Amino acid sequence: MEIRILLVDDEADFVETMAKRFRIRKITVAPAYSGVEALKLMDEQDFDVVILDVRMPGMDGLEVLRQIRLKRPLTEVIMLTGHASLDAGMQGMNLGAYDYVLKPADFDELLDKVRRAAERKALNVRAQAKG
Amino acid sequence: MIESSGYTKLRIKMVLTTLGFSLIPLLILGYTIFRQFEAAHIGKVVQHLNHLTENKRRTIDLFLNERLSQLMAIAYTHKLQYFLEDGTLERVFTLMQARSKYYIDLGIIDQDGSHVIYTGPYQAIRTANYKDEEWFNQVQAKGFYISDVFLGRRNYPHFIIAVSRREGDHTWVLRATIDSDIFDSLVQSDQLGANGDAFLLNTDNVLQSKPRFGPKLLEHMNLGSFAKFTGVRTDTIAVDGKPYLVGLAWLENKNWLLAIRDDPTEELMPLARTRWLVWIILAGGFLVIAGGTILTSNTILSQLMRSEREKASLNASLTQSSKMASLGKMAAGVAHEINNPLAIIKEKAGWMRDLLGEEDIKASPNFKEFEDAITKIEYHVTRAKDVTHRLLGFARRMDPIHEDVNVNEVITQTITFLQNEARYRAIEIHTGLQKDLPFVASDSAQLQQVFLNIIDNAIDAIGKDGNIHIRTMAVHDPDEVVITIKDSGPGIPKEKLDKIFDPFFTTKKVGEGTGLGLTISFSIIQKLGGTIKVESEEGQGATFIICLPRNKD
Incomplete structure (x- = not known):
């Protein structure tokens, strides 16, 4: 199954390295360095999973999440959060995020969550197609 | 204060x-x-x-x-001739005496001062002549006379009343002597x-x-x-x-x-009595007022002192709390800022590890070195992450869960984790746990972390050969469970005693401790509604005293 990921974080180094690691595992990754950029990309194409940093300058992760839920309700979102913004992670879950991961994240754990989120998305798409 | x-x-x-x-x-x-x-x-x-x-x-x-009127009536109702008749004056005198006993005698004196007739007990004065006496002149001039009291010829205190009557060219005087005893x-x-x-x-x-x-x-x-x-x-x-x-x-x-x-004493007696009464009432009032004043001021002062003490201890605990809060905020900020670079380092190392799978690098003679280096980078990133996560854990505001916790069980369990280490260092852990200790409403996992921190610290403090005593007991008023953990280590110097709960304060070597154990313990106990304090003297070991509120239901 091919998974398409949108990776949103204001730290360019982090996004680029993360993207390389996903790509080497045959996962398509689109990088975005701000919330605005992420939303623009989502207008153009469909993603299975969005990995979204909570703390970003400009539009913050929660606001981006809200917009994503309006734009692409089927796309699953995994929040990346510092420990201090655990509350934000929880809030994200309430807003419909699939899960949250503490920074610095363990890559394998993140990968696992991405796969499961993608599966759920696929299930939901199929269910909607049937319904 | x-x-x-x-x-x-x-x-x-x-x-x-x-x-x-x-x-x-x-x-x-x-x-x-x-x-x-x-x-x-x-x-x-x-x-x-x-x-x-x-x-x-x-x-x-x-x-x-009355006396004057009586004499005048007698003198003016009869002529002198009438009195001169034998026994007449005697009869008149007797008549006067019948109603008023104080007459002593009665006499009639003619104008040349000699007694004409006399009746009474002092016959000797019949021959007396009054011509030159003051009263005789006065009675002739004024018509009547009342004398002062005097002893006179009778040598007996008396006074006289005399009236004069004029008959033609003749004047006569009727004179009565009256006993002044009256x-x-x-x-x-x-x-x-x-x-x-x-x-x-x-x-x-x-x-x-x-x-x-x-x-x-x-x-x-x-x-x-x-x-x-x-x-x-x-x-x-x-x-x-x-x-x-x-x-x-x-x-x-x-x-x-x-x-x-x-009578001065009699008339002033009520006054004296009243004065006494006033003094007694004043003295009584003074005693009551003085007593009341002292009582009231004592009550007010002790209340004031108590509230001052409470304020001081509240201030102290507020200071500690706000110190903790601001330190927590700072720690969280620092940790968060470090987490981002750490995440990047971690991903870079991960990417390098991913690349190690490539054929040409595997062939490199330094392949083993690369792999070692990456492993070490990953290990130390993890170590740094642990620190930042603990810092953030100390700062985060998550409500601890409240369950019925048997403190004795938590302690026993905690000791089993550390038993091997203690035995290895020849440290004996003694327990004096009160049976039927009441439950506390608390979070057993967090409590365990606190006990682990403190006992672990105690073991480190002792080093080798020593004792750790752990006691639990229930106290009343306030209803609390008290846990004391006493070690036989070197103790904590006085100047460090008030710093041991501060973050990053450690006496251990670099790399062995984060200096966060007691800080986290303090914040956990505070969130659980309890208190933690330490008593220590250099060379006497240290005692941690934890008080947890009892489960009230």
């Missing part, structure tokens, strides 16, 4: 102020009421004395008036108290009646000189150095002064 000398000053000020405000009105009230009473009482006494004096004066005047009975009466007195004085201050005390009849009694006045007067006159209240009145028919002296 106010020092104890400040409290003493405050107490004195309070007591004096309250006493002043209470006692001054009390004294004014007592004085005023007493003065009013005194004035009213003395007014009453004076009124009574006036009344008495007036009555007596009337009685005496009436008496003298005045004693008229003046004195039981209306005067036990020490009261009353008497008559002539213009020369010679006594005309017998006083009960002091000088005798016809002696001098010096009350001072009083010009003639009408009506009654009351004066305070000193007799033998003592002031007496004296009622004074001049007689109408004679130049005599009636003086009535009231």
